Amino acid sequence: MKIKHIIMALFILMSAIFINIITYFAAFALTVLTGGVDVSDAANATVNQSIFNLLRYICSIAIFGWFYLRGKDFKIFPKHSQDVMLFLLHPSTFIFMLILAASIQLGTDGLIAILTFYFKDFFSDYNKMMEAYTAEPSFLFLFTVIILGPVSEELLFRGLILRQMKLAVEKSAEQKRLLLANVLQAALFALYHGNLIQGIYAFIFGMLLGDLYIKTDSLIMPICLHILINGSLFIIPDGFYSNTMLAILITPACVPFGVLSYIHIKRKYAKQMIQSSENTSEKQ
Numbered sequence: 001m002k003i004k005h006i007i008m009a010l011f012i013l014m015s016a017i018f019i020n021i022i023t024y025f026a027a028f029a030l031t032v033l034t035g036g037v038d039v040s041d042a043a044n045a046t047v048n049q050s051i052f053n054l055l056r057y058i059c060s061i062a063i064f065g066w067f068y069l070r071g072k073d074f075k076i077f078p079k080h081s082q083d084v085m086l087f088l089l090h091p092s093t094f095i096f097m098l099i100l101a102a103s104i105q106l107g108t109d110g111l112i113a114i115l116t117f118y119f120k121d122f123f124s125d126y127n128k129m130m131e132a133y134t135a136e137p138s139f140l141f142l143f144t145v146i147i148l149g150p151v152s153e154e155l156l157f158r159g160l161i162l163r164q165m166k167l168a169v170e171k172s173a174e175q176k177r178l179l180l181a182n183v184l185q186a187a188l189f190a191l192y193h194g195n196l197i198q199g200i201y202a203f204i205f206g207m208l209l210g211d212l213y214i215k216t217d218s219l220i221m222p223i224c225l226h227i228l229i230n231g232s233l234f235i236i237p238d239g240f241y242s243n244t245m246l247a248i249l250i251t252p253a254c255v256p257f258g259v260l261s262y263i264h265i266k267r268k269y270a271k272q273m274i275q276s277s278e279n280t281s282e283k284q
Contacts, residue, residue, distance in 0.1 A: 005168035006184075009161045012064070013188050016156055019063065020056050027052035049133070053144035060152040068159045083276050084218045087269055100261040101228035104208075105236060107254030108201050113241035114248060126197045134234065142234060150226035153189075157206060158213040158222050161185045182210040205229070208262070215266055 024047060031048040087093055116123040137145075165181035186206030190199035209222040216222075241247040 002168045002170070005164045009164040009168070009184070009188065012156065012160050012164070013192060016060060016064070016192065019059050023055035023059055024052055027055050050138055050141040050144060053149065054140065057144055057148035057152040060156060061148070064152075064156050064160055068155055081218060081220060083272065084216055084220045087272050088221060088224055093265065093268065096261045096264050097225060097228055100258055100265065101225060101232050103254040103258030103261065104205070104229055105232040107251055107258060109236065110241055110247040110251030110254065112197070113244060114251065117244045123197065126195065129195075134238075137234065146227055146231045146234070150223050150230055154209065154213075154219050154223045154226055157185055157189045157192075158210055159219055161188055162210055162213065178214050182207055182214065185210055216269060221269075 028047040030051050031046075034048075088097070112123065112126075116127060162181060162185040165184040166177065168184070169177045169180045171177075186203050189206035190203035193199050193202045209226060212222045212225060213219060241250075
């Protein structure tokens, strides 16, 4: 394992955290200047989340996008990007992507609702944070969370950090190398979220998104799935799982729906790539 690439991945992660800290203070200053907070009331002096999201995501996309495009193997628009886009825009693919995203969101929310019922104190802070985070979202907030957030995070983790992890374990066998690299980037993705509960499901999502990036060799598919997952958070009605029994009934059903949808997407993509390769060979 090449330590220098692990160090580089950690440096990238720390840079992202540093950007978040700087933009948080900048967003707080803008919130004060626009009269959005009373600094004399320290208990309620909070930053405007929409402004904070806008600043940190734009800065991250600009800075890390520049580094990503400088890489020798950047894949933001690979040669087969047209094939990826056509595959993604196919009605059946998009439907299965929606099913996958909904299964992930409903399953995660349901599991947290069930665990909250049994471990209320442990999940109280998390639930309060999420309630405050999603309360009466503005258009700007929705745009930053649903669109800019996924672009920024996929560029950072599946683009830059996964690349460094693949280089760090390049001497391993191919399948083992890709799996280990994916696990490492998902672990950093979990760490980035800053709390245990989000970290656990962020690790699982990170593995899924990383595998999708590896299979398609493009950021297009993971960005799209990430957008659909984030968007589904605001489609599911508040209090949907207020009845714990409903969560117990729905959550287990999300697993087969999610797994089968993902398997279908991967198999269909592999089949399309084979057909595309055969068509290219025939033309030549």
